[in-house]
Amino acid sequence: MTFLKLNSGAHMPALGLGTWRAEPGVVGDAVREAIRIGYRHIDCAAIYQNEKEIGSALSAAIADGDVKREDLWITSKLWNCNHLEDDVRPALENTLKDLQLEFLDLYLVHWPVAHKPGVVMPESVDDFLSPRQAPMEETWRAMEACRERGLTRHIGVSNFSARKIDAMLDYASIRPSVNQVEGHPYLAQTELLGWCKRNHVVVTAYSPLGSPDRPEMLQVKGEPTLLDDPRVAHIAEAYEATPGQVLIAWGLKRGTAVIPKSSNPERLKQNFAAAKLQLDDGDMQTLDSMDRGFRFIDGSFWTAEGSPYTLADLWDE
Numbered sequence: 001m002t003f004l005k006l007n008s009g010a011h012m013p014a015l016g017l018g019t020w021r022a023e024p025g026v027v028g029d030a031v032r033e034a035i036r037i038g039y040r041h042i043d044c045a046a047i048y049q050n051e052k053e054i055g056s057a058l059s060a061a062i063a064d065g066d067v068k069r070e071d072l073w074i075t076s077k078l079w080n081c082n083h084l085e086d087d088v089r090p091a092l093e094n095t096l097k098d099l100q101l102e103f104l105d106l107y108l109v110h111w112p113v114a115h116k117p118g119v120v121m122p123e124s125v126d127d128f129l130s131p132r133q134a135p136m137e138e139t140w141r142a143m144e145a146c147r148e149r150g151l152t153r154h155i156g157v158s159n160f161s162a163r164k165i166d167a168m169l170d171y172a173s174i175r176p177s178v179n180q181v182e183g184h185p186y187l188a189q190t191e192l193l194g195w196c197k198r199n200h201v202v203v204t205a206y207s208p209l210g211s212p213d214r215p216e217m218l219q220v221k222g223e224p225t226l227l228d229d230p231r232v233a234h235i236a237e238a239y240e241a242t243p244g245q246v247l248i249a250w251g252l253k254r255g256t257a258v259i260p261k262s263s264n265p266e267r268l269k270q271n272f273a274a275a276k277l278q279l280d281d282g283d284m285q286t287l288d289s290m291d292r293g294f295r296f297i298d299g300s301f302w303t304a305e306g307s308p309y310t311l312a313d314l315w316d317e
């Protein structure tokens, strides 16, 4: 298994299991099966609304001797309605309770976007808190306090631009260990990766397969389908691999952590085996050349007219 070294010196397994859209009644079995296959890194979030079932699966896997807690890497994320300083620790404690854990390995600020307390999904522009009303500095201070209390071993961010992390470095006593962002050949994020590498922030790539099952409201008519791209298929054929494996191998070879989601035992196995696939430089270049700056998760759900957040500010592009 490949590990990525974080700025603390700790090692995070590079290949993990994504759990967004892992359905109730199914996600628990998927986590158990993933652990049996050898996955040791499970990526969770409060907003996925499945942490309770994942917690039961983790607890059963540990009780049955499939895995030891210290060999697991569990990530979760602070939802947008809990950014105010006093709301951060209770949110993390709730996640720990659901996951039946005493500590997380990594806790991330899920988005650089804040909602009013209690607003899980904003329905109007009044449901947001602006960056001035919910300053990231306060949220981060509370994240740091959680780490100091031992509730999580590392803290980090998700969906943050280099500029936003750079701004945090002015006040952070604990630097973010990880930035989790969308990453696949249509959105290679090469500049962000370079910046993160220079600043000792490990990047985790989410939606590495192009998130084919994301909710319809997030899909755009006529969007490209990464898993069906003929360039990926052609490379897959040459290695007697599947397109999914090629996409995962590409992300791993670029030095990012990669967290494909699957609830299917065969695909879980297939995705795990992708860590052994070594793409040659020519194939890496072909995949690199597919970059088109295309976001499957473009954040437009935070940027309706009148919202304190705009797409330009969100991504700093």
Ligand code: A2P
Pocket: 018, 206, 207, 208, 209, 210, 211, 212, 213, 227, 242, 243, 244, 245, 259, 260, 261, 262, 263, 264, 267, 268, 270, 271
């Ligand atoms: P399933 O859970 O039925 O396996 P992403 O990680 O980019 O969000 O993509 C997850 C989606 O891709 C899910 O719909 C998942 O379905 C599907 N998927 C996972 N692994 C593979 C694979 N190796 N080949 C094709 N589709 C896959």
